[in-house]
Amino acid sequence: MNNQSNIEDSVSALSFSQDKVHTATLGMGCFWSPEALFGHLPGIIRTRVGYAGGTSTSPTYHQMGDHTETVECDFDPIIISFEEILDVFWSNHNPVNINDYRGRQYRSLLLYHNKLQQVTIQHVIQKRQKLGMGVPETEVSPFCGFTLAEDRHQKYYLKRYPNAMEKLTLLYPVQDDLLSSTLAARLNGLAKGYTNLEHIIKEINQWTMSLSHREMMIDLVKQIRW
Numbered sequence: 001m002n003n004q005s006n007i008e009d010s011v012s013a014l015s016f017s018q019d020k021v022h023t024a025t026l027g028m029g030c031f032w033s034p035e036a037l038f039g040h041l042p043g044i045i046r047t048r049v050g051y052a053g054g055t056s057t058s059p060t061y062h063q064m065g066d067h068t069e070t071v072e073c074d075f076d077p078i079i080i081s082f083e084e085i086l087d088v089f090w091s092n093h094n095p096v097n098i099n100d101y102r103g104r105q106y107r108s109l110l111l112y113h114n115k116l117q118q119v120t121i122q123h124v125i126q127k128r129q130k131l132g133m134g135v136p137e138t139e140v141s142p143f144c145g146f147t148l149a150e151d152r153h154q155k156y157y158l159k160r161y162p163n164a165m166e167k168l169t170l171l172y173p174v175q176d177d178l179l180s181s182t183l184a185a186r187l188n189g190l191a192k193g194y195t196n197l198e199h200i201i202k203e204i205n206q207w208t209m210s211l212s213h214r215e216m217m218i219d220l221v222k223q224i225r226w
């Protein structure tokens, strides 16, 4: 077995059982920062940015129609609950739509994927209201589709560091695999200043991979020139 396939084997070893994967879809302004914010949190498996919440077909950045910039997070509810995600959501943006700024592009928006998420959203709104935090101007609607944004918007902050992208390409030769990896989500958070290398290395050490695979991944991460 050559070195390249060894590396790819080790990456696919980081697997999550599918029934444990839940999804949250959130709008909180320009989607670059929320992707980095959620991407740094343990329990977030992968992130992506896109357009959701509207009715127009095939939205793009320049023709968003009535859609909103959103971040989508796949998460392991055993490690991070939907309620914790909502606390991060409301603590990290101002959910006021001043004068309908940029129409629906930058709405504070929660698109629930099931009844439990809908109930949890109401519960957290009431919890915050009791704490004197008021009622947020967040639109709450059922999820009805998500269009992935253009490549240049995915892991926007990580892409400011060509050496990081180069090193990650050794682990994930296929760009889509790279962009949807847990490691890229964490490093995107690091690039934006939400976490540091020490935290990421500690977490990699807990991932369900063999010791040699973890060491190889940690070595590679340490070699990145930021």
Ligand code: MHO
Binding pocket: 029, 030, 031, 032, 069, 153
């Ligand atoms: N920073 C840009 C917005 C980009 S975003 C993907 C701006 O201030 O126009 O909406």
